Structures are given as structure tokens and as C-alpha cells.
Amino acid sequence: MNTFGDPAIWLPLAFAGLMGLSILIYVCLDGFDLGIGVLFPFATDAEKDRMVASIGPFWDANETWLVLAIGILLVAFPTAHGVILTTLYLPVALMLVGLILRGVAFEFRAKAPARRKRLWDFSFWIGSLMASLAQGFMLGLYVMGLALTPFTLVFATITAVFLTVAYSFIGATWMILKAEGDLQVKAIKWAQGGIWGVVLGLGAVSLASPFVSTRIFDKWFTLPELYFLVPLPLVSAGLIFLLWRLLRTLPRESDALCAAPFAVTIALFTLGFIGMAYSFYPYVVPERLTIYESASAPESLMIILVGTLVVLPMIIGYTVLSYVIFRGKATELRYY
Amino acid sequence: MDTLLLSRIQFGANISFHILFPTITIALGWVLFYFKLRFNRSGEERWMDAYRFWVKVFALSFGLGVVSGITMSFQFGTNWPGFMETVGNIAGPLLAYEVMTAFFLEAVFLGIMLFGMSRVPGWLHTLATFLVAFGTTMSAFWILVLSSWMHTPAGFEMRDGVAHATDWLAIIFNPSMPYRVVHMLLASGLTVAFLLAGLSALRWLRGDKGGDVRVSLVTGLGLGALLIPLQILAGDVHGLNTLEHQPAKVAAMEGNWNTDTNVPLLLFAIPDETARENRAEIGIPNLASIILTHHADGEVPGLNDFVAEDGTKMHPPVAPVFYGFRIMVGTGMAMLLLSWAAVGFMAFRRRGPEGLPKPLLLALVPMAFSGWVATLAGWYTTEIGRQPWLVSGVMTTEQAVAEVPGPMVATTLIIYLSVYVALLLAYIGVLYYLACAGQDAKKRGRPDMPGLNPTPAE
Ligand code: HDD
Ligand code: HEM
Ligand code: HEM
Numbered sequence: 001m002n003t004f005g006d007p008a009i010w011l012p013l014a015f016a017g018l019m020g021l022s023i024l025i026y027v028c029l030d031g032f033d034l035g036i037g038v039l040f041p042f043a044t045d046a047e048k049d050r051m052v053a054s055i056g057p058f059w060d061a062n063e064t065w066l067v068l069a070i071g072i073l074l075v076a077f078p079t080a081h082g083v084i085l086t087t088l089y090l091p092v093a094l095m096l097v098g099l100i101l102r103g104v105a106f107e108f109r110a111k112a113p114a115r116r117k118r119l120w121d122f123s124f125w126i127g128s129l130m131a132s133l134a135q136g137f138m139l140g141l142y143v144m145g146l147a148l149t150p151f152t153l154v155f156a157t158i159t160a161v162f163l164t165v166a167y168s169f170i171g172a173t174w175m176i177l178k179a180e181g182d183l184q185v186k187a188i189k190w191a192q193g194g195i196w197g198v199v200l201g202l203g204a205v206s207l208a209s210p211f212v213s214t215r216i217f218d219k220w221f222t223l224p225e226l227y228f229l230v231p232l233p234l235v236s237a238g239l240i241f242l243l244w245r246l247l248r249t250l251p252r253e254s255d256a257l258c259a260a261p262f263a264v265t266i267a268l269f270t271l272g273f274i275g276m277a278y279s280f281y282p283y284v285v286p287e288r289l290t291i292y293e294s295a296s297a298p299e300s301l302m303i304i305l306v307g308t309l310v311v312l313p314m315i316i317g318y319t320v321l322s323y324v325i326f327r328g329k330a331t332e333l334r335y336y
Numbered sequence: 337m338d339t340l341l342l343s344r345i346q347f348g349a350n351i352s353f354h355i356l357f358p359t360i361t362i363a364l365g366w367v368l369f370y371f372k373l374r375f376n377r378s379g380e381e382r383w384m385d386a387y388r389f390w391v392k393v394f395a396l397s398f399g400l401g402v403v404s405g406i407t408m409s410f411q412f413g414t415n416w417p418g419f420m421e422t423v424g425n426i427a428g429p430l431l432a433y434e435v436m437t438a439f440f441l442e443a444v445f446l447g448i449m450l451f452g453m454s455r456v457p458g459w460l461h462t463l464a465t466f467l468v469a470f471g472t473t474m475s476a477f478w479i480l481v482l483s484s485w486m487h488t489p490a491g492f493e494m495r496d497g498v499a500h501a502t503d504w505l506a507i508i509f510n511p512s513m514p515y516r517v518v519h520m521l522l523a524s525g526l527t528v529a530f531l532l533a534g535l536s537a538l539r540w541l542r543g544d545k546g547g548d549v550r551v552s553l554v555t556g557l558g559l560g561a562l563l564i565p566l567q568i569l570a571g572d573v574h575g576l577n578t579l580e581h582q583p584a585k586v587a588a589m590e591g592n593w594n595t596d597t598n599v600p601l602l603l604f605a606i607p608d609e610t611a612r613e614n615r616a617e618i619g620i621p622n623l624a625s626i627i628l629t630h631h632a633d634g635e636v637p638g639l640n641d642f643v644a645e646d647g648t649k650m651h652p653p654v655a656p657v658f659y660g661f662r663i664m665v666g667t668g669m670a671m672l673l674l675s676w677a678a679v680g681f682m683a684f685r686r687r688g689p690e691g692l693p694k695p696l697l698l699a700l701v702p703m704a705f706s707g708w709v710a711t712l713a714g715w716y717t718t719e720i721g722r723q724p725w726l727v728s729g730v731m732t733t734e735q736a737v738a739e740v741p742g743p744m745v746a747t748t749l750i751i752y753l754s755v756y757v758a759l760l761l762a763y764i765g766v767l768y769y770l771a772c773a774g775q776d777a778k779k780r781g782r783p784d785m786p787g788l789n790p791t792p793a794e
Binding site: 056057058060061063064066067068070071072073074075076078079081082083084085086089090092093096097099100101103104106107108111112113296297299300303304307308311312315318319321322325326 | 392395398399402403404405409410412413414418420425427431433435437439441444445446447450452500501739740747751752755759762765766769770
């Protein structure tokens with residue numbers, strides 16, 4: 001049983017890793033489809049159909065990563081789960097209502113009588129906006145150590161706006177990949193207009209966390225760790241510059257590099273996420289509860305881990321299959 | 337109102353809204369798979385037309401099931417943190433297995449099933465349809481394992497106030513699990529059977545007698561007639577199991593105050609918990625004893641056995657359990673009557689749906705949602721019947737509630753309720769619209785566009 005050392009140490013760590021991975025996948029995948037919703041008011045009716053068609057086959061699976069992330073928090077770190085979710089009670093409810101409003105719109109806008117379509121388009125937009133803002137707000141509060149003071153609330157409001165813009169940015173890069181013609185040109189414009197959200201968002205979170213907690217400050221700004229950490233912001237800055245240059249040269253001959261902005265954005269989100277994970281480790285509730293203090297019993301974690309190791313490769317396999325089947329430019333969606 | 341009561345109402349409202357859609361998708365997935373197989377075998381367009389109509393209902397129900405389900409998975413943390421802190425070691429793995437073995441499977445293959453027909457080979461599309469149906473059933477299995485464990489916990493020990501798993505097989509195959517899974521899957525089958533029959537009867541009455549309406553109507557009625565006797569049988573056995581493990585619940589279902597022999601089956605009564613007796617009783621002598629013990633003089637537990645010396649009640653509130661049970665069984669009886677009458681008419685007149693008398697068709701229309709009524713009534717009986725326990729004998733509902741301020745819960749409750757009411761109306765409205773508009777489109781000579789607005793399906 002103890003091949004890897006004490007399971008009370010490595011099991012919580014493994015689950016923190018799994019949870020981090022699902023949050024990251026969620027932010028990238030649902031990020032782009034929430035972003036598409038946020039961009040809705042800027043599109044014409046025909047473009048809206050195309051935009052929804054580009055995410056139709058994926059959105060449900062994308063949201064399932066949120067269920068997995070919250071599920072792991074629930075099953076692996078039950079006490080932390082309670083503390084986090086009761087503190088974030090209202091933004092969580094706001095996010096859920098947003099996810100409901102947008103999720104149902106996919107089906108209703110295509111099936112309700114034509115005159116109701118406007119209403120469901122509105123519901124799609126407002127729901128996506130609510131969910132993105134609520135997630136950004138929660139991110140901000142989390143970075144602020146889940147304290148509720150006027151200052152943290154203001155900070156959270158700012159991150160809410162930045163994250164929403166960042167989502168619409170990754171949504172725009174997805175449309176660059178999936179659209180052609182006028183809509184693609186429009187998407188490039190949207191991306192150019194939204195890149196500041198990514199920059200400011202990353203900046204705000206990276207700068208704020210060390211100043212809220214001296215522990216995080218020390219983790220980053222001591223030698224020799226600093227040498228290993230410096231590449232993180234440097235590479236990020238390089239990627240942002242690359243994105244900015246790339247967006248000015250698109251669209252190219254025979255649609256070359258249309259996937260590049262999306263791929264680079266994912267790399268950027270990943271770097272930002274790694275930085276955050278480094279800052280907060282080993283805490284799951286910032287400065288209050290570590291992953292070791294709040295973990296479930298090892299027997300229970302073990303039984304989930306075994307299942308995960310068997311099932312996760314399958315999940316990734318068929319997720320890839322679906323992205324392969326629906327590759328290429330978005331076309332009209334039909335049931336047949 | 338206090339946080340506990342508000343949280344209970346909120347949880348009850350959320351899960352009640354959620355379960356409406358899984359009950360449809362679980363069985364409708366299998367019905368679609370059946371339609372697809374029939375089409376593959378015979379090549380007859382009517383099976384494909386039926387598939388195309390019902391896959392829309394499926395997609396819509398699935399969408400609503402997913403969004404309300406996501407709300408459910410947050411409820412444990414936002415409103416019942418004590419639940420996970422105490423029994424998380426057992427509930428956690430069960431929920432995790434549900435997400436991993438069911439949710440991803442259904443979510444990914446749903447995309448292929450809905451939009452992949454022209455992109456993937458026929459066999460892969462049929463496989464996707466199968467996997468979606470399989471996924472919804474797996475998900476029902478895991479969540480019902482958890483729910484059953486909460487009713488009849490097994491395979492664990494308490495250490496420092498926290499439940500630790502000792503035997504996973506005993507946890508999964510806990511005493512009430514097989515009964516609950518079977519009863520719920522049959523409930524889902526019946527809900528879909530009557531939805532198929534009801535909507536198709538509506539289309540038929542409006543003069544739409546196309547091949548797809550015909551096969552949907554016959555499939556619905558046949559399925560209903562087949563499953564309802566099984567359900568009554570399963571319900572009876574389920575009741576015996578409950579008598580063994582949760583006697584207080586059975587006492588409330590029967591409205592029986594004193595433990596006694598030769599207990600009558602009450603068809604109607606008004607239980608009065610303060611006076612601890614029933615008013616306006618109408619009953620059939622000895623029948624409750626016969627059903628529960630198979631002897632006319634068998635002993636049936638009474639509610640007064642579950643009152644502690646100091647007067648604290650350790651039995652559930654009687655009236656909702658008593659009425660809920662009667663509504664479920666009553667709906668079941670109506671289902672039996674209608675589906676058998678319809679199958680009888682079709683068999684003897686040998687004219688298929690042509691042989692159905694008009695009043696029968698008219699009666700089928702409101703029965704479209706009878707499955708919902710019976711399912712909710714059944715769940716209310718079961719869940720309220722477990723109170724005051726959250727996990728029988730382990731923790732009470734009160735011990736699990738969060739310390740969120742009451743007004744905050746009240747706010748979210750109001751928001752959820754208004755969203756749910758609006759969505760429910762929209763859902764029923766769209767089903768009605770789909771049923772009627774297909775025919776209007778045919779009248780306009782566009783049979784290939786069953787009632788869609790100019791946008792294609794999404
Ligand atoms: C008997 C069946 C049943 C019951 C009692 C429940 N569910 Fe459910 N649930 C399903 C049957 C189902 C399903 C058939 O699998 C759904 C409906 C539509 C769908 O997508 O899957 C689903 C969807 C669904 C989803 C979305 C999955 C996705 O993204 O695909 C979540 C997160 C939950 N449920 C969570 C819950 C929780 C936390 C419950 C209890 C407290 C619960 N469900 C009760
Ligand atoms: C799917 C159909 C279900 C319905 C309609 C339903 C309905 C209800 C209702 C009405 C209550 C309130 C009882 C009361 O407080 O008097 C309740 C309680 C509860 N049920 Fe269920 N339930 C369902 C399934 C489940 C499942 C699958 C689980 C868990 C796995 C669950 C967990 C709980 C919990 C934690 C409570 C306590 C909170 C409360 O009292 O409201 N329920 N349920
Ligand atoms: C007509 C005869 C029926 C009988 C005798 C019967 C019996 C029962 C009993 C005894 C319970 C309570 C289980 C417990 O103690 O926890 C129950 C629950 C339930 N019933 Fe029925 N039932 C019948 C019909 C139906 C029908 C027609 C439906 C739906 C279409 C249905 C759906 C349910 C559901 C969803 C539950 C809650 C889940 C569960 O505990 O399995 N029942 N039923």
C-alpha cells in the first residue's frame with residue numbers, strides 16, 4: 001500500500017492536481033463558449049446562428065468539467081468545500097442561474113416559435129454574462145483570501161470584468177478558428193479589442209496575490225526560487241506580444257494559422273494558472289485550510305483514484321473524438 | 337422563516353425541478369435507440385420520422401436536465417455542508433463515479449447523437465444513441481445508490497462522528513437499492529410511455545395521422561401497458577422492504593396510528609397529527625394487513641410507537657406522506673386502466689390506432705404528464721417519509737444545514753423558483769408547439785420541416 005510513501009500525503013496532492021487540471025480545462029473550454037455568449041450583441045442574427053453552431057456539440061461536455069472540479073472539491077476536500085461554497089453563496093447562485101439561462105437557450109432558440117427567438121438570444125447573452133462575471137468575482141474573492149471587506153469586494157468586481165473580457169477574447173479566437181468570411185474578420189476585430197482584458201486580468205491577479213499574503217510574497221521573491229519563476233512572467237509576456245502581432249496579420253492566405261490565436265491563448269491561460277497554483281499551494285482555502293487538513297479518509301480517496309485512472313483516459317479519448325468529428329468550419333447544425 | 341426550513345424548501349424545489357427531466361431522458365434515450373434500430377432493420381421512413389420528432393424532445397429535456405443538475409451538485413456545498421462533512425467518505429465516491437462513468441459519456445456522445453448523423457457512419461451514430469441511453473441509466477443507478485444508502489445505510493462505521501466506509505459492496509448493494517433502482521427506472525419508462533402516447537394522441541386528434549405519429553402512439557401505449565403491471569408489482573415489493581427497514585414510514589403511508597392486526601387499507605382519510613387520529617376515513621377492512629403481511633390478521637406498525645418518552649416525535653410528518661402515496665398509487669391505477677383499455681381496443685378492433693375511441697384519445701392527452709405527477713408524489717413519500725433523518729439513524733436533516741443567513745437563502749429561493757416556473761411553462765409550451773406545428777408545416781406542403789422556424793436545429 002505504501003509504495004509511494006504515506007498515502008495521507010500523496011493522495012491529497014494527487015487530488016489537488018486533478019482538481020486543478022479540471023478547473024484549467026473548464027476555464028479554457030467553457031471559457032470560449034461563455035465568451036461566445038458574451039459577444040452575442042455584436043453579431044447579426046445570421047452570425048448568431050453560426051456562433052451557436054460552432055459550440056453546439058461541445059458546450060455540455062465543457063460544463064461537465066465544472067461538475068468534475070466541484071465534485072473533486074466535494075469528495076476530496078469536504079470541509080474546504082463547505083467553507084468555500086457557503087462564503088461564495090450569492091455569486092455561486094448567480095453563476096448557476098446564469099448557466100441555466102444560457103444552457104436552455106441552445107435548445108429553445110431553435111425550437112420555440114420564431115417570434116420568441118429574440119427572447120432566447122437575450123437569455124443566452126445575459127446568462128453567459130452573469131456566469132462569466134460571477135466566476136470572475138469568485139476568482140477575485142479567492143485571491144483575496146475569501147475575506148469580505150469593501151476593498152476585496154471592489155477588487156473582485158474588477159476581476160469580474162477582466163475575466164469576462166478574457167472569456168470573450170478566447171471566444172473570439174475560437175470564432176477565428178471556426179468561422180470564415182465576414183464573421184472571421186469580425187472575430188479578429190473582437191480579439192484585438194479584447195486582448196487588454198487578458199493582460200489586465202493576468203496582471204491584476206499576479207500582482208495582487210503576493211501583496212495580500214506575505215507567505216505568497218516570500219514564495220515568489222526569494223532566491224533561488226526566483227530564478228525558476230522568472231520564466232513564467234517572461235514567457236507570458238512573450239506570448240501576449242506574439243498574439244498581438246498575429247492578430248494584425250490575420251486572416252492569411254488559405255486561412256493559414258487560423259488556429260494559432262486559440263492555441264496561444266490556451267497556453268497563456270495555462271501559464272497563469274500554474275502561477276496561481278504555485279502561489280496557493282498547499283492551501284485550498286487560502287491561508288486557512290491546507291489540502292492535507294481538509295482531505296477525506298485515504299480509503300475513500302483511494303477508491304476514487306482507481307476509478308479516475310481507469311476512466312479519465314477514456315473521457316479524454318472520446319472528448320478528442322468529438323472534437324475530431326466536428327472539426328473544420330462551423331456549418332449549420334442539423335439533427336440529420 | 338429559518339434557514340433550515342428555507343433550505344429544505346429550496347432543495348426540494350431544485351431536485352423536484354431536476355427530476356422532471358431525467359425521468360424523461362433516461363427512458364426516452366432507450367426509445368430513440370429502439371426507433372433507430374427499427375429504422376436500421378426495416379429502412380421505413382416512419383421510424384426515422386419518429387426519431388427526428390422525439391430527438392427534439394430529448395434534446396430539450398436533456399438541456400434542462402443538465403442545467404438543473406449542475407445546480408444540484410452545488411447545493412450540497414452551499415446549503416448542506418454538514419452532509420459531506422459527516423458522510424462525505426461514502427457519498428463522495430458514489431457521486432464521483434456518477435460524474436466519471438455517466439456524465440461525460442452522455443455529454444460527449446449527445447453531441448454526436450444530435451448533430452453527427454451526416455458526419456459519422458451510421459453504426460457510430462447508432463452507437464452514440466446507445467451510449468447516451470446507457471449513460472443516463474448509469475447516472476440514475478449511481479445517484480439512486482446514494483439515495484438508497486441514505487434511507488438504509490450499510491457497510492460503514494462511525495469514527496469521531498464521521499462515517500468511514502468498511503465494505504463498498506455492502507454500501508452499493510444496500511438493502512433498499514435494488515427496489516429503488518427498479519422502481520425508478522420503471523417510473524421513467526412509464527413517464528415516457530404516457531408522454532409518447534399523450535403527445536401523439538394530441539397530434540392524432542388534430543388530424544395528423546402520419547406514420548410517425550402512429551408508431552409513436554402505439555409504442556407509447558404498448559410500453560405503458562407492459563410496464564404498469566411490473567411497476568405495481570415492484571411497488572408492492574418495495575413497500576415490504578420499507579416495512580422491514582423503515583417501519584415509521586410505512587405507518588405514515590398507511591395513516592396507521594396504533595400498532596395493530598387486521599388493519600384496513602385507507603382509500604381516503606384526513607390525518608390529524610395533533611389529535612393523533614384520522615378524520616373522514618374510508619377504508620377496506622383488513623386489506624393493509626393483507627398487502628403488507630399477506631395475512632388478514634398480520635400486524636402493521638403504528639405511528640404512536642415512534643414517539644419518545646418525552647413526547648419528541650421520531651416519525652415523519654404524516655399528511656404529506658399519506659397523501660403523496662395515494663396520489664402515486666392513484667395515478668398508477670389510472671395508467672393501468674387507460675393503457676390496457678387502449679391496447680384492448682387496438683387488439684380487438686384490429687385497426688391499430690384507428691380503433692381507439694375518441695374519448696380514450698382525449699383522456700390520453702392530459703395523461704401526457706401523469707408520469708411526472710406519480711414520480712414526484714413517489715419521491716415526496718419516500719423523502720419526507722425519511723424525516724427527521726437525513727441519513728437514517730446517522731444524522732438528522734437539522735445537523736447538516738449551513739449557517740447561511742435566512743434572508744440570503746430566501747433571496748436565492750425566490751430567484752430559482754421564478755426561473756423554474758418560467759422554464760417549465762416554456763418547456764410545455766414548446767412541446768405543444770412542436771406537436772402542432774409539424775402538422776401545420778405539412779399542410780403548407782413542407783413535410784420535411786416539422787414545424788421549425790427557419791433556423792435549423794441546434
Ligand atoms: C433518477 C435519476 C436522477 C436523480 C435522482 C438525479 N439525477 Fe442528476 N441527472 C440524471 C439523473 C438523475 C440524468 C438522467 O443522468 C441527467 C438528466 C439529463 C442529463 O443530462 O443527465 C442528470 C444530470 C445531472 C447533472 C448534469 C450532468 C451533465 O453535465 O451532463 C448533474 C451535475 C446532476 N444531474 C447532479 C445531480 C445531483 C447532485 C442529484 C441529487 C441530489 C441528482 N442529479 C439527482
Ligand atoms: C429525484 C428525486 C428527488 C426528489 C423529488 C426529492 C425530494 C425531496 C424532498 C421533497 C425533500 C424534503 C423533505 C423534507 O425536508 O421534508 C428532500 C430531502 C432531501 N433529499 Fe431528496 N429528493 C430526490 C432525490 C434525492 C437524491 C437522489 C438525494 C441524494 C443523493 C437526495 C438528498 C436529499 C437531502 C440531502 C435532503 C435533505 C434536505 C431537505 O430536507 O430538504 N434527494 N428530498
Ligand atoms: C400503483 C402501484 C404503486 C405502488 C404500490 C408503489 C409503491 C411505492 C412505495 C411503497 C414507495 C416508497 C418507497 C420507500 O419506502 O422509500 C414508492 C416510491 C416511489 N414511487 Fe411508487 N408505487 C406505485 C406506482 C408508481 C408509479 C406509477 C410511479 C411513476 C410513474 C411511481 C414512482 C415512484 C417513485 C419515483 C418513488 C420514489 C423513489 C423510490 O423510492 O423508488 N410509483 N412507490
